[in-house]
Amino acid sequence: MKKVLFAASEVVPFIKTGGLADVVGSLPKCFDKRYYDVRVILPKYACMAQKWKDQLEYITNFYMDFAGQSRYVGLLKMVYEGVTFYFIDNEYYFSGEKPYGDWHWDIEKFMYFDRAVLSALPVLDFRPDVIHCHDWQTGLIPVYLHDSFQGGEFFRGIKTVMTIHNLKFQGNDNAARFMGLSGLSSYYMTYDKLLKDVDGNMLKGGLVYADAITTVSESYAEEIKTEFYGEGLDGLMRARKNDLRGIVNGIDYDDYNPATDKMIPCNYDINSVFERKIENKRALQQELGLCRDDNKFMIGIVSRLTDQKGFDLIAYMMERLCQQDVQIVVLGTGEQKYEDMFRYFAWKFPDKVSANIYYSEAMSHKIYAACDAFLMPSLFEPCGLSQLMSLRYGTLPIVRETGGLRDTVQPYNQFEKTGTGFSFANYNAHEMYNTVMFAHYIYVDRRDEWNSIVKQAMSKDFSWQASAKKYQEMYDWLIG
Structure with missing residues (x-):
């Protein structure tokens, strides 16, 4: 049985602002369960609907060092449509009316999330063969795995995949603040690693250190190697072209089915x-x-x-x-x-x-x-x-x-x-x-x-x- 953990900042049906949530919510249930155990980890946002919060089962909590302080990490879980979802709980970081807000604050809270994901794994009794990271919010997971989590036997050999849903959004902040929050040393603040212009860049970190990179269509995988579409990372995309593949997204054919759709006045299929x-x-x-x-x-x-x-x-x-x-x-x-x-x-x-x-x-x-x-x-x-x-x-x-x-x-x-x-x-x-x-x-x-x-x-x-x-x-x- 191959074990895969999806890490993402939003997942249908729990929290959604865009297409990323649809992908991470729909894809895990489509794997062949005889051979793949695919689970998902995401933040427990205060703005999640109460009906989901009421169904979460408490697992445990612990404290970890982050940004020079000892921070609470709560772990909850829920099985939904046959897939196990884990939730990272911290009211300091994940309160608020929306999942995203102030840019600098978002950088800090997703750095916290990335470290918490790896810190939680030994406690969850789930050791993934692959951690599949989605978009910039999870970009430091491959970096942390390479850095402070390399020592223990538990983490050795875990592979990472970085999926780009939209290269325009990268998670960057000035290098000094970036280092202070992330706990990463100046070794990582170079142009061949996490530095872009004068900023540390979370997505770039994921793209440099992940074992494989995907994006959400074959044409986009080609386009992002060019200056026009590459958002300043086209050189890195060209350098990693052998590890980059495009896999087109799908849609949930149960939710989007004109024959059974309850939201439309008149149902029909290809014959009618x-x-x-x-x-x-x-x-x-x-x-x-x-x-x-x-x-x-x-x-x-x-x-x-x-x-x-x-x-x-x-x-x-x-x-x-x-x-x-x-x-x-x-x-x-x-x-x-x-x-x-x-x-x-x-x-x-x-x-x-x-x-x-x-x-x-x-x-x-x-x-x-x-x-x-x-x-x-x-x-x-x-x-x-x-x-x-x-x-x-x-x-x-x-x-x-x-x-x-x-x-x-x-x-x-x-x-x-x-x-x-x-x-x-x-x-x-x-x-x-x-x-x-x-x-x-x-x-x-x-x-x-x-x-x-x-x-x-x-x-x-x-x-x-x-x-x-x-x-x-x-x-x-x-x-x-």
Whole structure:
């Protein structure tokens, strides 16, 4: 039996701010339990829902040295959907209304978490063969394992994997404070180790010292070796290219299933999509006060409203899009200028644009089920999950060819009649607009072709099972 411990700062269903939580919550239950014992460790946040806190079972507590003080470490656990989850408890670090807050404070609390994870292992009676670290918040685990935890027999031979979910976020702080908090010596504060510019960098530490590195799509694994996408770490990525692999994320096919989804008005599957999907469109048009018309080309957007997601392209073309025979339904929050932009167009074109500047899981499902197309013109996208959800619901993605979008959406080829969506290559507003209008043309004038793309999209498998097999191969390669 191979033992793997996932370490992460957020995990569905306990705490979530983004896609990282979906990955770490969904993936562990997909491994073959005959050969892999995969468990998860995360902080016990005060802002977790009470129903989860009530189910936690106390294991033990101890004190450890951290940042020059003796710090309390409480350990709790819970088995959920067949997976064991451990929780690190410290009210000094993990109170607060949100899991993340002040940058400097986050650096300190996740340094504490990383040291506590390793300190807890002998007490938990679980010695993993591999510790799988997710994003910068867990970046010091491979470093500490190499440093102060190397002495004991217990830790010898434990391998580490570092997964980059988004290279933009790295966990850096000025070198003096970084050393003082982490307890690491000046030996580590060099450019070939943890130093980046004048800062210590948690993610860089993980990338230097982990035995293997993964990221969340094959294209993103290539892109981060370049200066444009590498966020200042492209040289390190090139140096470690033999240890770097891209494994595309999946989605939970139980949660995202149009045949059983309780959040949508009318269920359907690949065989009933053309008769029944339209009911969801009618219901959403009515709910949002849009013009009720079965033949309106309805485009969905569910996203953080930020530059990374390509909203400057949409803003540039929004007036022109609204002159066309389309409807646009937006759900999400983000930068003020984009929130205001969508509110303005919803006011100006109330029968065409619906601006829902909040987040709701139920509304997101309704949009995936109701829309004809789904727009994701990202500047960069390590993996992206929304396009996988839209494929599952027969809502054709219109994406820019970057990262995971390029790996998961096959652009429609009119001559070969192949494809699962529409894509454009350059980060250019006119190119995006032309691709949207090409999709509109296929929808309006070549409905038979459109319907065949919908079938091809819905028959794709982006469940977690396929990804889990690739992770298993990596663990086998590491452990031998």
